[in-house]
Amino acid sequence: MSKLRITGTFLDEISYDIPHHNWGPEEWDADFAAMKAMGIQKVFLIRCCLHKFLAYPSKVIPAHGGLWHQPPVDWIDLFLTLAEKHGLEFYAGTGVRDDLYPELNEQARLDDAKVQVEIIDEIQSLYGHRKAFAGWYITNEICRNYPGAAEQFVMEASHAKKVTGGKPVMISPFFAGSKVREAASDPTLEFFGVEGHVKHWTQIFEAIKGLVDIVAFQDGHAELDELPGFLTATAELAKKYGVTCWTNVESFDRDMPWRFPPIKWEKMLWKLEQAESAGMTDALTFEFSHFMSPHSMYPTAGHLYDRYCEYAGLPARAKDFR
Amino acid sequence: MSKLRITGTFLDEISYDIPHHNWGPEEWDADFAAMKAMGIQKVFLIRCCLHKFLAYPSKVIPAHGGLWHQPPVDWIDLFLTLAEKHGLEFYAGTGVRDDLYPELNEQARLDDAKVQVEIIDEIQSLYGHRKAFAGWYITNEICRNYPGAAEQFVMEASHAKKVTGGKPVMISPFFAGSKVREAASDPTLEFFGVEGHVKHWTQIFEAIKGLVDIVAFQDGHAELDELPGFLTATAELAKKYGVTCWTNVESFDRDMPWRFPPIKWEKMLWKLEQAESAGMTDALTFEFSHFMSPHSMYPTAGHLYDRYCEYAGLPARAKDFR
């Protein structure tokens, strides 16, 4: 049996709760080389805006209100250039215009989706011609079928596919496992177990089938003894609705007193084994650059790189990139 | 228009909530070299005592009570030696004898000021002859005119100027912006906006004019959309009272889940742009060694160093110092 491999990573340039690396083009170039050597094939922009900061010189986002700074670097252009250089596929992320998106009411979700459609148009017009532009990541991180949530996915995914000639669309929700309330920004969230998960995601999958191509659930909101149940149920649901099912194997550790160091390798190994047992064929991670990279601000990330490469039978080692 | 430059930094050897670097003379020497290459001209000792630890072998401080450890290194002597070697100006900081100084009542403030006067005399007698000894930093970090606060500045600044033949005196208060309660140790603090800021600081500036030469407000207690209001009002007040007005552009990030990583460069850039627009001519930072230095315990500090040097058109790069 071949081992489950990590073939994708998010790019957390517009960061939320992860300290910023302050990398420029040169440092990102070196990091793409290290990704490639670890087997990464796809990079997903985690979001194109958040908290006053933009990943590209958008006119659309500021036009809808709020104070935004014009970025000193066009990150989307840079990531496309580096993806082209290193032979990776780039997936563009939609925007986050409000920190509290899970609590949006139905109308707010639909209003936001209309703005996201404009953002998709703007990104397509600026970068649609780029060789490495491979698809879309819809950045709504949810665990349940909030009113409007499925419609939001439908509006954004269908538009993204339409304007880009059917390029694949990915989403990365999270499980309502027993760690969900502590981890997520919505204090009303409750652990509802695998049964509730299936109920909520049956509704969503019914709506998004044919529009969303890939689902990769974050694996960090469930304990290690709950995770196989969530993974297996998700793989079955995805199969039923014809959606490709990957795992988002988080490379940061949610069980430490500060947010967040790189994960303990044996914990990541265990989650990869569980995802493989559930039938998943690919893994992506949030995220390489802080938590698995030889260039990370956290030196243990380089050791995680080495442990993963040993596991995957790859010759790359962190010291080769320093 | 020339860009606003960072020309000063605090030295956080007697640290409060920043983990200690455990540097000796050799490491500090290397760090002064990196500062110099980034354009730093002035170094400000953040405080000469706190929580049982002393920056120099003081007899005055222990004589006023409490348990104090005799330092294994005379840090003030070392910093003066390194300032002389690297051509920097050293400003001595007064002491912090109680963690809760903002909550001191009026009499406690005036009593403390009398001890600070003795500390100033002791520092002057020990180090007043040193070539790099350029001035004083009065370490009271406040945002409002507490009873006794203006008198405290007056007593300490007038004495410091008197015994050192008029050497400049600097203070670095903070804005009562919307992040103030979370950031400061006084739970009674309230956001009182630019109007309240002007009211409080008009009173203080009226008292300290001619005694305090430089004011450099910390820029981290206000949101990015409040900051221009605070900066502009402060610059106007300072001009009215003949006080030189710099900005203290914090190089640590207050918006991350742990206290504190180096700041996201674009956020620092934005604050520099705002301070420049408000008419400030110099910036100092809290502080170089942890948050901007190639030698910092936080590797992203070196990347911030590089981004800043690129901005300022300086040839220095972090890798040159490792």
Added chain:
Amino acid sequence: MSKLRITGTFLDEISYDIPHHNWGPEEWDADFAAMKAMGIQKVFLIRCCLHKFLAYPSKVIPAHGGLWHQPPVDWIDLFLTLAEKHGLEFYAGTGVRDDLYPELNEQARLDDAKVQVEIIDEIQSLYGHRKAFAGWYITNEICRNYPGAAEQFVMEASHAKKVTGGKPVMISPFFAGSKVREAASDPTLEFFGVEGHVKHWTQIFEAIKGLVDIVAFQDGHAELDELPGFLTATAELAKKYGVTCWTNVESFDRDMPWRFPPIKWEKMLWKLEQAESAGMTDALTFEFSHFMSPHSMYPTAGHLYDRYCEYAGLPARAKDFR
């Protein structure tokens, strides 16, 4: 007067609240070399199991329930091999099967001790013949005589000594100083001062005399002005009951906003001075690899290594190991 030296460290491979280094055999080998050069003679496995993770391929631990992962490396075997290579003594730690062990009631403590006896037998049967296997560390971290606590020590220590022909047994409790409630996992803990400490530990020492050979109290739960009282009282008690008394000089800083950076050197120096004044002849530390090592994820650990080696008159420097 010769200075008090650090001659032992814990090995925190199965970690609790310290982020994992993700080291493999090569990195551990390099770290043992750095330990040795700093004067470390003894290494103590902090625990052989915790939170689903095992330090060795145990059959006993999973047989008593719970989900456990089979470790990708036999850490006990590795540590013994490295201890033999570098000429160190290895002490095996018992297991932690429940996070909340201090709150166990008497019956639960005695039941746990029976399982620990089986674990001791298993470790002895697997590794008892190894040259570097020098003794035992009983991992119960307590500050008071909980019902069953003394019996637990007696059952485990007497069994460990019996099956290994009298190899020494070490424990490392903590002081009920004024920082105890914040630091420990038992919210019912109260600061009960030196008097209460003597009362509780007289009872325990009476029970364990002749069975536990070494006691090394953790020094981080008391303020620096309380510590001499605790240290002196403990040294006297230990002398009375014929137990060797070391100090566990913590190398991490409990006074910083995140858990935990390496300690400020002057604070460690002060604690070493206090322990020496109390008559202790040896120090061990929790723990070298994260908080004092040139290879630590925290770069300041290497500076602490240098400061300690300067203090101890040792030629080793962190840069020699990178």
